[in-house]
Amino acid sequence: MSEFAEELTRAVEASGLSLERIQRHLESRGVQVSQSTLSYWRRGRSRPERPESLSAVAALEEILRLETGALTGRLGDRRPRGRWVERTTALEGIWAAAAIDLGREIARVDHLLPVPARYLNVRDRASIGKDRREVEIRVSTVIEAFEDGVDRVLLAKTADGTDRSPGDVVAEGSCRLGRVRKDAEHKLLVAEIILDRVLRAGDTGLVDLRLLSDPGADSSRVDRTFLRPLRNYLLEVEFHPDAVPVRCHSFTKQGPDAPAVDTGELWIGTTAAAHLLVHEAQAGHVHGIRWEWE
Known part of the structure; x- marks a missing residue:
């Protein structure tokens, strides 16, 4: 599991909020992310990379009462897009x-x-x-x-x-x-x-x-x-x-x-x-x- 997924999991558990409640908080800020996506991020099955996804991560830091960069700073570099990776x-x-x-x-x-x-x-x-x-x-x-x-x-x-x-x-x-x-x-x-x-x-x-x-x-x-x-x-x-x-x-x-x-x-x-x-x-x-x- 990635550092981002581990930190997100810890923060969600510490907050006591369900993914449904977190999704509602995101919607109230004009950010649309499904519960399935949040679950995939927690389990490390996918990672946020698109601009709208990165905006959601920044909003999560606020919702989960984390310091700025606590989640975004653990995303690391974007996945390489070179010849063999593609x-x-x-x-x-x-x-x-x-x-x-x-x-x-x-x-x-x-x-x-x-x-x-x-x-x-x-x-x-x-x-x-x-x-x-x-x-x-x-x-x-x-x-x-x-x-x-x-x-x-x-x-x-x-x-x-x-x-x-x-x-x-x-x-x-x-x-x-x-x-x-x-x-x-x-x-x-x-x-x-x-x-x-x-x-x-x-x-x-x-x-x-x-x-x-x-x-x-x-x-x-x-x-x-x-x-x-x-x-x-x-x-x-x-x-x-x-x-x-x-x-x-x-x-x-x-x-x-x-x-x-x-x-x-x-x-x-x-x-x-x-x-x-x-x-x-x-x-x-x-x-x-x-x-x-x-």
């Missing part, structure tokens, strides 16, 4: 590991910052066409906000080496597409996905996308690199009835550059599809399905 904490949906300066690409999307939210469940459905090439990947996710005010997430998609381009992205259902930037040289796409409503801390939202492919060769695998721990992950591969591989295997890697480890053969059902279910996926690991045509 890669490990901000981006979701990277389909292939590559030594790409993602920080530079994010800067092209008007300096979007990491979103205070996590993915609870992810379902990927890859479609392979009659020509044995990947057509698209349909992505359905459930996210949970850590703070008030979450209204968008950031997606990054890298293409395989044989693909002609990073392809495209289409938002469906409960979200819409915002700004999109593409790097043709590195075959990288970065997109802003806007939710259908503004989430408060603890709220969940749905993100449904279609990642359109622009392949240039036969496909042989699909995988996801997990940048954060994930509770449940379902990967499905649907083959065209006239292009069914002879066998499918699941595999995992402990890191993008680690060797692939075969975790078992997968049954291709009568619908010409195979799937892989992963519970409690670990950050940094890769899980996927590969197949053989001959």
Whole structure:
């Protein structure tokens, strides 16, 4: 737990005030913060960084009868926003590991910052066409906000080496597409996905996308690199009835550059599809399905 969270917890307990009473005191000062956000701050699950959140912390010092700086002075510096931090904490949906300066690409999307939210469940459905090439990947996710005010997430998609381009992205259902930037040289796409409503801390939202492919060769695998721990992950591969591989295997890697480890053969059902279910996926690991045509 951070110094800020520990000090806030001590101050709340010493005051004898409930989070509901504290929220009302904040509202009387024109500061809007949900009880869920206050709870997350106390438990160290998130930290105030936005201007309105920092104003709330200053008001808390007054409400809890603390000296000026007792809370704000324990926040420390803002979380670093560099190349590797962005890669490990901000981006979701990277389909292939590559030594790409993602920080530079994010800067092209008007300096979007990491979103205070996590993915609870992810379902990927890859479609392979009659020509044995990947057509698209349909992505359905459930996210949970850590703070008030979450209204968008950031997606990054890298293409395989044989693909002609990073392809495209289409938002469906409960979200819409915002700004999109593409790097043709590195075959990288970065997109802003806007939710259908503004989430408060603890709220969940749905993100449904279609990642359109622009392949240039036969496909042989699909995988996801997990940048954060994930509770449940379902990967499905649907083959065209006239292009069914002879066998499918699941595999995992402990890191993008680690060797692939075969975790078992997968049954291709009568619908010409195979799937892989992963519970409690670990950050940094890769899980996927590969197949053989001959």
